[in-house]
Amino acid sequence: MSARKFTQIRFNHYDPEIMQDPYAVFAEVRSKCPLGHSDELGGFFFPTTYEGVKRAFSDFRTFTSTDGTGLPRQPLPLLPVDLDPPVHTAWRRTLNRFFTVEAAEADRERIQQVADTLIDAFIERGYADAVNELTRPFLAMSMLPVIGVPLEDRVELGNKLLWLVHNRVVDPEGGMKVYNEIGVYLTELAAKRRLAEQRDDLLQCLITQDFGGQKLDDGQVYQVLLLTLFGALDSTSSAMSGSLLHLARHPEDKARLVKGEVEWPVALDEFIRFTTPIQALRRMATKEVEIDGGTLYPGDQLLALNGAANRDPAKFPEPEKCILGRDATDHMSFGSGAHVCIGRHFARLMLGTCLKTMLARAYDFTVEDGFQPEYTPSEARAIKSLPIRFTPGNRVHAV
Template identity: 65%
Template sequence: MPDRNFTQADYNHHDPKIAQDPYGFLAKVRGGQCPLGHSDELGGFYFPTTYDGVKRVFSDYRTFTSNEGAGLPAQLVRFFPVDLDPPNHTRWRRTLNRFFTQEAAEADRPRIQGLADKLIDAFVERGSADLVNEFTRPFLAMTMLPVIGCPDDDRPMLSEKLMWMVHNRLLDHDGWVRRYTEIGDYLMGLAAARRVAPRRDDLLQCLIEEEFDGKRLSDMEVYQVLILALFGALDSTSSAMSGSLFHLGQHPEDKRRLLSGEVAWPVAIEEFLRFTTPIQTLRRTVVQETELDGGALHPGDIVLCINGAANRDPDKFVDPDRCIIDRDARDHMSFGSGAHVCIGRHYARVMIDTCLKTMLGRIGDYRIAPGFTPDYTSSEARALKTLMVEFTPGPRLLAG
């Protein structure tokens, strides 16, 4: 086994400065004396910067456990099933899978299309829009909240609290704890109300009826699943959509190639997912002596898998800092890998497909607004805060 070899680099995914361009920072580490990085931030952790290193961590849960949490710093409660290893993780995934299959996502496509058109109708006559806050973020939430079982009327409240919790937990601990409590009270109250309400076919209904070893789930267990589902429903996929729209707004030739059929939509979508990498980081904890990216690790060491580093490894993807829409990027790490591969990936692909086709079909001449400067959120998820565009005004499709 190699010695305690690593490249010291104080990476912190919560640092807004690093979030603006993490890839240049990570490339320097990858090209240093050892592609295994070490940071003293957040209590100290190691981070692989190669594709093979990141994939190995995701693939080997017996060495790199999720039982200590997938967030850094750890969340206040464990999220199910992401903070579990098999076989417990497998049992939870089996329960949840039917809501997030490819068949379920495809069957939901007409509703998803209607939501996209409704949101575009709200600004299509204006000739300008913020595509993050007026389109991609509400589009994700409006798609996924009914699947989870939360009323759309609660969307503004949930979005505000959960987005704050994602991006501010290092800045205001008391505020973080307070919002966890408020969301917990909300979700447990929602579950209690649903237990005596007419039955519905959604994730919440599944959870209140599910039994493990002859016992119904506790309110806390329901909470631990739903809060993870809400984080996914209100943040991650919207950043892939907005990042894709940003690229296309800068590269009209790629719009043309997609609309003409020169490049197939599924191929381009995988490249957009690689290039944008909505979820940048996931934590694991070492439970036995091992080697990673040329360095030795010991039990108790924290490893931060940086999906964005894997997706920009030039040994895996040639010219990785360019978005090449006809590239075969199917092996990207934007959904993770192994047992914990993202359960919402099929819905994500349908939403990205619908988002891009609808935008280019209805407002194909949109362009990035003059003077717009991209500004990205920091934390495990990296996303554009706004995306200001201009276009030729067009007609509404829907009445009202």
């Protein structure tokens, strides 16, 4: 084979050091041959331009998901994300009705209550860890009930899922143990529901509906539930904590939002672009193809990096700045193509609710000067802890 064109660099989305600032790696690659290659995790290529990443997500015939989308491979396929159209399309169209704009809007009141309940727990005190007291429990409390997890199990299940997302690569043995525990739990949850009274929710749909002409077995129900939970936890919570950090450091942006100088939908797109909670999903090349100045061959592993697309200055000028008011509707944080994030309408609603409620109830929240956020590695890049201070306020619900 003649010399292949790519930029060789050490990149690994599970490396805690690199993931403090992956954008520096992407920028370096983009400035040379924008197709990167790393020898880590078995070796993989990664486009760093917006167009390159978008193609990897969009052209499912050339960049298949059927070899799995986790890097490294998940122990079991996740459904339906590890399928290509048209098989995937049948699944997706069945699941979509639980995730529409209308479905999210119908849940607005409940999500607002989650925000208020969590803020009540620290509002009188004047300080909080916004990650561990607000954004992470926000997601667990909002989304675990949706799939039918009983109240008493939510904290433990949420903690196990978070641990698995961030540690499965650094501790494979512990990862398998937790993976199996979650598997047993979710499979039992599905089995119990088969015997219970019917409800109109996602879990019922997974049990009752046909997917591509067939009913799902308990194992497949588990594969969908696990994906739903992975997608729902340190994704939106990361957008929330990253946005809160920006607002804590930029009181002028708080003022613009509260005065209505920037429309919320516009601001939310920019927050979601800027924070890019989900950083990476794998594809495999099915044919020889040119991308970002290099060539891939069948069987080559490709990592599609949402954050690389979102920080391409050719698409978003001064991409390292969070500029409320810029048009960021084309951001890649939800991916693109057949697998565009199914939960994106819920994510926007939850993020908007979290930020608006904090601005209404603890407007002057700040972080200490010089605060350096530490980010989790893995597909989900999230701030680990965000200590904030604010003028104490009153609860909205009695104790």
